[in-house]
Amino acid sequence: MRLFAPLIALCLAAPIAHAQCGGPFPAFVDGLKSEAAAKGFDAATIDAFFRPVRQDPKVLRADRAQGVFQKPFIDFSRHLISQNRIDKGRAMARKYATTFDRIERDYGVSRGVLLAFWAFETDYGGFQGDFNTLNALTTLAHDCRRPQIFRPQIFAALELYKHGDFDPARTTGAWAGEIGMVQMLPRDILENGIDGDGDGHVRLKTSAPDALMSGAKMLSSLGWRAGEPWLQEVRVPDTLDWSLTGPGQTLSVAQWAQMGVRPREGKLAKDTLSASIILPQGRNGPAFIAYPNFQVYFEWNQSFTYVLTAAYFANRLEGARVYDARNPEPGLTGAQMKELQRRLKAKGYDVGKIDGILGAGTRTAAQAEQKRLGLPADAWPTTALLNRL
Structure with a gap:
């Protein structure tokens, strides 16, 4: 049973007439509190909900210290995935x-997909954040x-509180406000x-069926295509046009197959399905073919490395073998990556924050510069690219 659907508009209504932040x-x-009243919440509910609220400096420290995402895919995936x-x-x-x-x-979401989120987000509910x-x-x-x-999440929490599903004093979770086994x-x-x-x-904190069903419903609402694959390890030929690779570029499965892309095990998806070739550490590292459902992962988490690992x-x-890491070229250090981002930004590319993390914007810009400079355009920045820039 889906709950709260008629109530969503309440949390989105009423323009804000006061300071947004600071x-x-x-x-x-x-x-x-004033905005909550304008949205129709009664005074007693508002007062009880906001009474225990306190500013938490630990949250801000956690927000600014996400160094794990600086690790390249091979290191990151080995860090997160254990036999246990x-x-x-x-x-x-x-x-x-x-x-x-x-x-x-009901949703066409394969069990491995939800199990992976459950494992990475809370270690199968073992630690949901404090x-x-x-x-x-x-x-x-x-x-x-x-x-x-x-800000909108606060009023959503207020709606949950109104219906007995949120305790402002005792509900705990991740530093960014996510709750429950799948966060x-x-x-x-x-x-x-x-x-x-x-x-x-x-009850996403105590009921696995609630958490898993809710996670599946969320993936479905984000565009998950029922019964379709999401990612598959492949072999790619040395003659592949590397500039065609990357999550933002798609061809049909049939076109990739014509270029010599082959599955490491099993079969590729149907010929007409669109797909991208993902080379997380360049042409000499592991290779994957990503199908349309892979893009839905970015609606859950925007970190390229996290998404690919999940x-x-x-x-x-679901039984796949350990990927073949092969022998990728050494990547850049955190300091070098920041310098690369500064140089790319100076050339007019949108790389987002200068944070030393190889995100989608930095990958796209690096690939464009590799192609311009006559380097293999596989979106894996190396010292050769940094030196040429």
């Missing part, structure tokens, strides 16, 4: 087989880096929360 924290909270996580994931697949059968029937969720959301909304993301933000819970165990509530881990949980 200023004294108590005054900021007063502004949130694989064994436990397969055990969970057996334990909740009825739930996964229902998910695959940040007070209301404090985290309010702190991040007050901070002026991304208030447009976090969903309050607004996502409002829009996609499923009562998977039939108790009349969506998609690959889903395959592993």
Whole structure:
């Protein structure tokens, strides 16, 4: 049963007439209370909800310290994927087989996909985060880096509280406000929360069926194509036009096959399906073909390395072999990557924040410069590219 659907508009209504972020924290909270009243929440509910809220400096420190994403794919995936996580994931697949059968029937989301998210987000529910969720959301909304993301989540949490599914003093989760076994933000819970165990509530922290069903519903709402693959390891020929590779460029499966792309095991998807070739560490490293469902992963998390690792881990949980790491060229250090980003930005490319992380914008810009300079345009920055720039 999907809950809260008629209530979503309430959390999105009413334009904001006061400060979006910053200023004294108590005054900021007063502004949130005024906005909540304008949205139709009663005074007693508003007062009780906001009474325990506090600014949390640990949240801001966590927001600014995401160094793990600087690791390249091979290091990152080996860091996250252990034999214990694989064994436990397969055990969970057996334990909740009825739930996964229902998910695959109703949403067409394969069990490996959800198991991978469950493992990476909370170690199968073992650690769901110990940040007070209301404090985290309010702190991040007050901070002026991304208030447009976090402010609406506060009112979604208020709606959950109104219906007995959020405790402002005791609900805890990740530093960025995600809650439960698969880490969903309050607004996502409002829009996609499923009562998977039939108790009349969506309890993502304590009910695996609720969490898994809600995660599947969210993926479906983000555009997951039922019953289709998402990622597959491939062999690529040395003669491939590397400038055609990357998650932003697609050809049909048939076209890739004509160029010599071959699956490492099994068969490629149907010829007419669109697909991209992903070379996370360049032409000499591991290679994957990514199908349309792979793009949905970026709606869940925008880190290229995290997304690729999660998609690959889903395959592993369903029996795929360990990828062939091959022998990629050495990449750049964090300091070198920042310098590369500065040089690319100076040339007019949008690489986002100068953070030393090889994200989608930096990859696209690096590939364009590789092609311009006559280097193999595989979007894997090396010292050769940095020196030429």
